[in-house]
Amino acid sequence: MTTPAPPGAAAGADAPTFADPDLEHLHQRGYFDSLVGLVKGGKEATVYLVGRGEERLAAKVYADLESRSFRNDAGYWAGVYVPDRRVAKALKQRSRVGQAAQQAIWVMREYANLWRLVEAGLPVPRPAIGPAVSECAEAGSVVLMEFVGHGDTPAPRLSDVRLSAAEAEAAYRQSVDLLLRLARLGLVHGDFSTYNLLWHDGRVVLIDVPQLLEVASAARQARELLERDVVSLVTSFRRHRVEGDAEALRREALRSLPRD
């Protein structure tokens, strides 16, 4: 993807502030007025810290289609119904049109899932666009949301932070509670580990939710992903010297899923 130029670095008076067209579009629409810095660059997405006056927001910009691997695991797309037959065919064939549709659906899924979790009272960043679908559709490849951090400093991921034994226990307890609350709602995160859990003021915040699956729409895949989430969570907490019981948690998580 193209990186945004620093604010004020553009040449003429009418030149855009952000080189990335989707960021520039949201900037023009008044969603934010400045680029403060880079939170994290990655393969799938780059997260920027942007400012609306004194307020801070996180802008997760998905990479260009060519450089994206997507989470192509078929399980992540199970139960996603695409009513447009031409688009459904393009998705299957992974044509250019199909990739563009995949990208758009992926971003819309992240907004929809974040809103759903906010409304359910789970600790996730609150989206700064929506919940109206027409508003979210305007965001292009950008997920604009609450910035989790203090001042301009982002909260660390649980995979990167050093914790005392008591903090590690508390973080693990909260993470397990989150996984089970999702299960009780009939939802499976699908990438649940300390890499997608932020540690903010002694509280765990869950991020990175485009692939969240509804058990009702794809029971087998969702159960498989849930079992994998349990293993990822328990394994990724070992570096904090927390030995969770993966088998017991697996049974409890599967039991927590709604019965049909």
Ligand SMILES: Nc1ncnc2c1ncn2[C@@H]1O[C@H](COP(=O)(O)OP(=O)(O)OP(=O)(O)O)[C@@H](O)[C@H]1O
């Ligand atoms: N709302 C937020 N507030 C603060 N930091 C955030 C926020 N969202 C994401 N981050 C930071 O950006 C990183 C990447 O975000 P995320 O996990 O959503 O993307 P990703 O799809 O995993 O990207 P990649 O695969 O390229 O790493 C996170 O690990 C976290 O450090």
Ligand SMILES: [Mg+2]
């Ligand atoms: Mg992530």
